[in-house]
Amino acid sequence: MASGLLGLIGRYLNTRRSADPAVLGAFLRAQGAYVAQKAVLDYCRVKAGRHEQTLFAEPVFQAALLHCRWQVFFGALGDVTALAEAWLRPHAPGQEAALADALARLHDAALVADPIPPEEAESAAAIDIRSHLARMQIAPPQRSHTMPLLAQAPLFATLPIHPDQRIGEDPAIRGGLRFLIVSTQQEMERAFDAPGLAARLVAGSAAPG
Numbered sequence: 001m002a003s004g005l006l007g008l009i010g011r012y013l014n015t016r017r018s019a020d021p022a023v024l025g026a027f028l029r030a031q032g033a034y035v036a037q038k039a040v041l042d043y044c045r046v047k048a049g050r051h052e053q054t055l056f057a058e059p060v061f062q063a064a065l066l067h068c069r070w071q072v073f074f075g076a077l078g079d080v081t082a083l084a085e086a087w088l089r090p091h092a093p094g095q096e097a098a099l100a101d102a103l104a105r106l107h108d109a110a111l112v113a114d115p116i117p118p119e120e121a122e123s124a125a126a127i128d129i130r131s132h133l134a135r136m137q138i139a140p141p142q143r144s145h146t147m148p149l150l151a152q153a154p155l156f157a158t159l160p161i162h163p164d165q166r167i168g169e170d171p172a173i174r175g176g177l178r179f180l181i182v183s184t185q186q187e188m189e190r191a192f193d194a195p196g197l198a199a200r201l202v203a204g205s206a207a208p209g
Helices: 005-013 021-057 059-091 096-111 118-126 129-136 152-158 170-191 194-206
Strands: none
Touching: 021 059, 021 096, 021 170, 021 194, 059 096, 059 118, 059 129, 059 152, 059 170, 059 194, 096 129, 096 194, 152 170
16 A cells, blocks of 8 residues: 555655655655554464464455455544644644645545545545544644544454454554554654645645645
8 A cells, every 4th residue: 555655755754854745645645554554464463473374364354454454544544644733733823724724635635545445435435534633623732642543443443353352452452553653753753844844735725726
């Protein structure tokens, strides 16, 4: 889903901080896919242990795994978009609505950058990123270690490991997802120039078309 994009982001991480909204859009897409993949695959691999190759080769498991990754991706993309909004909001005083609109557009573009399987389309449309950002803007900006996570519910609902085999492991699953979101904020802060990026996002939202 994000092959090649992480390499693109990596090149930007090794240069000066970017204020380019297009680069942020690529970052949101790549990080949303990365969070979904790591949260799901790392847990499943640990649970499978020495039976990993056998389990991952089963067609039924593969189908369930793919479904889970898509479901978590939809939430994770919303989460990294909300993370960007909270980080950039202090640099756009009085322009919060324009900032949210610009980020929602980047989210929408990232969502459809890869073909969504027809059976996943309803779930993709279920996340209203504009309403979510509007709710987030009612309160002061939250950082990665406190913000509510849209990806958490679909992660628990669709993990292809039976709940009976996950008893007592909910804190570890939540913690793994939270760690990935915290890491995403750190990467964002290293990669982007917040004041310049916020200004360009707001200006782009106000432009005709």
